[in-house]
Amino acid sequence: MGDWLKFLTADVISQILETAFQWFVVVDREAKIIYINDEYCHFLEVRREEAIGKHVADIIENTEMHLVMEQGIAQIASPHYIKGTYMLANRVPIVVDGEIIGAFGSVIFRDMNDWKKLSSHVRKTMDQIETNMNQYRESFYNFADIRGISQTIRKIKETIATIAPTKLPVLIEGEIGTGKEMFAQSIHGLSDRAENYFVKVNCSAIPKDLLEEEIFGKWEGDRDIKKGRIQRAEGGTLFIEEVHELPITLQAKLLKALQDQKIQPLGTEEEISVDVRYILSTNISLAEMVKSKHFREDLFYKIQAITLQIPPLRNRIEDLPELIQTFLSKYSIEAGRRGIKIDRKAWWCLQHYDWPGNVRELQNVLQAIIHLADGNQITIDVLPPHIRRQKTLSRSNGTLEEMLFQIEGRILQEHLENEKDKMKIAKKLGISRSTLYEKIKKHNL
Known part of the structure; x- marks a missing residue:
């Protein structure tokens, strides 16, 4: 045993910590970082010398290392949401002579998908979840599927990360085709309800006289013969699409379900307790419907506290590439x-x-032109005529930053079509060649 201890010098231990699969951080009794390995620094985009001596919460987002210090309780395989994804982390207090002198943390799975692959027990559980979810949808989106660099999309993602763990209802407003369901599923996927059902009901796709039975269920005598969508979502999330199509009478029942977490199926006076998180969507302004008396004011105020306004694609054109x-x-x-x-x-x-x-529409166009392409190159000839024929940029909405981005792209496009020599283009535009290449890459030209 003594020989092994001699082998484990400070240099050897440092090599082990630096080359191990896991990311490591050690803090002192004040939760200040005294050690963090290079791989973790690289992921966090911080230099080690900058991290050492800083409070751990200033370097690692959503960390609970300081709580481990305060409570003296280890956290094993604890989900940690960081930089847009969930990871699994261990956090253990370091105790010497009965006193907590620091804490040790490690990221044991850098992606929840790794956990799914490596643990047979979890894999079976996740497969069962996926089977359950497939009963109610054809595809499932997650937080990583929300793409875009625009300020609007970044803000929406920040909001989702903040409100997902709560049970509060969420209203999602946006034009047809903006992907409202993707945002709803992302909220569900980041919540502690993710292992339970995500159930959806589209109020515009079901005949009005069947909506009550479909949403709230139906009893015959004292026998429950049909569970509604709310009961099917027990413990999970109910996504009500096009809620503006819900009749006024059913809006009252929905309000009660939201307020009291109770429903009354058709055919009975009995109320049933439910545990459901509600996400609702609409492609028109509910505020205007309230003014015109087509939507209940009390229901609107119940669901509008957290509203995600999904911008149309024309207003976040910098996300297109x-x-x-x-x-x-x-x-x-x-x-x-x-x-x-x-x-x-x-x-x-x-x-x-x-x-x-x-x-x-973008998805449909790309699916079509991939099949129409001659060889491996998509040319202007395979684009739909209404897209191909446009000559000028007439878009004038969006933020100043978005409009400048569009104009910059048009200017670069015109110069690249008329001149092959990048040095000459850079000179004409009054920028360096490296800057020109950066802009060409940014606009995918």
Whole structure:
């Protein structure tokens, strides 16, 4: 045993900590960092010398290392939401002579998907969850599926991360095709209800005379013959799409369900307690419907406290390059046509079209042109005529930053079409060649 202790010198221990799969951090009794390995620093985008001596909460978002210090209780395999994803972390107090002198933390799974793959027990559980969810939807989105660099999208993601763990109802407003269901599923996926059902009901897709039975269920005598969507969502989340289509009489029942967590199925006077989180969506202004007496004011005020306004694609045009690349990669693989690229003229048309059908229209167009492409190059010829024929940029809405981004892209496009020599283009524009290349990459030109 003594020989092994001699082997474990400070240098050897440092090598082990630096090359191990896990990320490590050690804090003192004041929760200030005294050690953190390079891999963790790289992920956190901070230099080690900057991290050492800082309070751990100033370096690692959502950390609970200081709580471990205060409570003296270890946290094993604890979910840790950091930089847009959940990880699993261990946090253990360091005790010497009965006194807590610090704490040790490690990230044991950097992605929850790793946990799913490596643990057979968890894998079976997750497979069962996925089977349950498949009863109610064809696909499921998560937080990482929300793409975009615009300030609006970044703010929405911050809001979702904040409100997801709560039980508060959420109203999602946005035009048709903006992806409201994706945002709703992202909220569910980040909540502690993620292992339970995400159930949806579209008020515009079900005949009005069947909506009450579909949502609240139906009894015959003293026998429950049909569970409504609310009961099916027990312990999970109910997503009510196009809530503005819900009749006034049912709006009153929904308000009671939201306030009292109780429902009354058709055919009985009995009330049933339920535990459900409600997310609602609409493609029109509920505030205007309240004014016109087509939507209950009390229900509106109950659900509007947390409202996500999903912008139309034309108002976040700087998100287009990432969206196009994401969908292009996905649909190319599905079509068995890897390596497909979009040429410069086609890119210009796609980026300067208004997309009245929003993200859904973009997805449909990309799916089609991948199949129409000749070889591995998508040219302007395969674009739909209404997108191909546009000549000028007429969009004048959006923020100043968004409009300047569009104009910059158009200017670069025009110069690249008329001149091949990048040095000459940079000189004409009064910028360095490296700056020109950065802008070309930013606009995917």
